[in-house]
Amino acid sequence: MNHLSEEQxxxxxxxxxxxxxxxxxxxxxxxxxxxxxxxVQSTLRQIEPLEVPEPIANxxxxxxxxxxxxxxxxxxxxxxxLGKRALNQAPATPQGPAWAGKWAIAGLMAVLIVxxxxxxxxxxxxxxxPIAQQSGEVNPQRIVLVAVGDHLEKSQMLLVEIMHNxxxxxxxxxxxxxxxxxxxxxxxxxxxxxxxxxxxxIARVLDQLGRVLAEIANGPAEVSSGDLQxxxxxxxxxxxxFKVRVIQSEVNSKLRPxxxxxxxxxQRL
Amino acid sequence: xxxTDAAVVAQVLAGDKDAFRVLVDRHSRSIFRVVYRMTGxxxxxxxxxxxxxxxxxxxxxxxxxxxxxxxxxxxxxxxRTLDFLNARKTQMQKDTYQIADNPxxxxxxxxxxxxxxxxDRLLLSAEMKRKIAGALGLLTPSERVAFTMRHxxxxxxxxxxxxxxxKTSAAKNSVFRAVQKLRQQLEPYAGQSSPSPSPRWxxxxxx
Numbered sequence: 001m002n003h004l005s006e007e008q009x010x011x012x013x014x015x016x017x018x019x020x021x022x023x024x025x026x027x028x029x030x031x032x033x034x035x036x037x038x039x040v041q042s043t044l045r046q047i048e049p050l051e052v053p054e055p056i057a058n059x060x061x062x063x064x065x066x067x068x069x070x071x072x073x074x075x076x077x078x079x080x081x082l083g084k085r086a087l088n089q090a091p092a093t094p095q096g097p098a099w100a101g102k103w104a105i106a107g108l109m110a111v112l113i114v115x116x117x118x119x120x121x122x123x124x125x126x127x128x129x130p131i132a133q134q135s136g137e138v139n140p141q142r143i144v145l146v147a148v149g150d151h152l153e154k155s156q157m158l159l160v161e162i163m164h165n166x167x168x169x170x171x172x173x174x175x176x177x178x179x180x181x182x183x184x185x186x187x188x189x190x191x192x193x194x195x196x197x198x199x200x201x202i203a204r205v206l207d208q209l210g211r212v213l214a215e216i217a218n219g220p221a222e223v224s225s226g227d228l229q230x231x232x233x234x235x236x237x238x239x240x241x242f243k244v245r246v247i248q249s250e251v252n253s254k255l256r257p258x259x260x261x262x263x264x265x266x267q268r269l
Numbered sequence: 270x271x272x273t274d275a276a277v278v279a280q281v282l283a284g285d286k287d288a289f290r291v292l293v294d295r296h297s298r299s300i301f302r303v304v305y306r307m308t309g310x311x312x313x314x315x316x317x318x319x320x321x322x323x324x325x326x327x328x329x330x331x332x333x334x335x336x337x338x339x340x341x342x343x344x345x346x347x348x349r350t351l352d353f354l355n356a357r358k359t360q361m362q363k364d365t366y367q368i369a370d371n372p373x374x375x376x377x378x379x380x381x382x383x384x385x386x387x388x389d390r391l392l393l394s395a396e397m398k399r400k401i402a403g404a405l406g407l408l409t410p411s412e413r414v415a416f417t418m419r420h421x422x423x424x425x426x427x428x429x430x431x432x433x434x435x436k437t438s439a440a441k442n443s444v445f446r447a448v449q450k451l452r453q454q455l456e457p458y459a460g461q462s463s464p465s466p467s468p469r470w471x472x473x474x475x476x
Contacts, residue, residue: 010449011445040448040452048421053305055311055315059298059315060294063322067293067322074329157330174327175330178327182331
C-alpha cells in the first residue's frame, strides 16, 4: 500500500490537495499516515499569526509627508481640457478662460463623430461569418470584442497622454513605459486573433499600434523633449490616434446591438 | 456620503495630486498589518508602506476603476515586501557568512537554531515564539510570503498565485516547501505527541 507523500499531507491540512476524498479515506485506514498528519497538524497549530504592533499614531501623516514630494504630477489631460472648475468647482486657472476648454472638447467630439461616421461608410469590411447562437448563450467572440474595446480604450488614453504631456526638460516617462509594456502583450494577442478571424483592418491598426507601443516600452524611462517629439511624430505620421479611435468606435458599434437585444447579435472581431 | 476609492483615483488622475492623501489615510494601516506579518520589523514595514503607496500612485493609470482598490493595493504591498525581502537576503549574503555567537536582532534571520535549548526554556511560550520567528527567518522570501498568505491570512492558493504571478502548482509548492522547512526546525519542540521529527521525512534534505 502506497503511503501519502509529505506534500499531499501538508496540502491536505490546508485543504489544497488534489483528491481530498481519497486522502481522507487513506488517512482513516493507515495509522502511519494518520500519525504523520497529526504531527503536521500539531506543528502548524503552534504557528500563530505574528502579533502586529499598533503602528505609530501619525502613520498616515508620516507616510504622506514622506511620499508627497516624490509623487510626479499627473498630466491631467482631461483637467486641462475641461478647466479646473469643471472638475472640482475650484476657481478657473489663469491659463485661459473656461469657455476655451468647452470649445475644445466640442471640437474634439465633432472630429470623433465625423471620423467614426466616415470610417463606418468607407472602411472596407469582409462579410461577417454567420455564427449560430442560442438565446442566453455566452458568445466568446463578444468577450473578445469587449476585451479589444477595453484594450483600445487604454491604448487611446496612453496615446492621448503622450500627445499632451508636458514637454520641457527631462520628462519622467516610466509610467507611460510601464503601461506600454502591459499593453504590448495584449496587443500581440489581439492582433493575431484579428488576423485569424479575418479582420485585416483591425489587425493592421493593431500592428501599427504594436510598433509604437514597442518603441515606448523599449525606450528610456526618462526622455528629453526631443525624444518625446519623436514619439509624437510617429503617432501623428501614421494617424494612429485617429485609427485607434475609429476601430474602437467600430468595436463599440458591434457591441451595441448585442447589448440592446440581450447579447444575441452575431459578433465578429 | 463617503467618496469611493475609485472616485478619488479618478480625481488624482485628473491632476489633483493632493487627493491621493485620502487614499493614504484610508489604507496605510491595513498595508502596515499585511507587511508586518511578512517582515516582522516595524521600521522596515513603515518604509514598505511608503513604497507601496508611491508605486500605487505611479501605476494609478493601470488601476481598473471597477476593481477593488484595496485588493489592488494588497497585491502591490505583497510584491514590494517580496522585493524587499529578496534585497535584504542578497545584502545579508554579501555581509555575513559568519554567524555571530550573539547576533543582534537583525541577524537573527540567518542565525542557526540552537541545537539544544533545554527543556525548561521550551516551556516558555516566548521561547517558542522566538523559535518560530527564527524558523520563519530561514525560509526564502517567496516561501515566507506564500506561507504567511496561506497560513496566517487564510488566503487561497488562487489568490497567492494571482498576487505573486505564479502558477497554481508553484504557489502550492512554495507553501509546501515552507512547511517542510518549518517542520524540520520546530517539530523537535512541538507538543508531547511529537517528541521527534517525522520518521519518514524528518531527515530529508531541504531544498
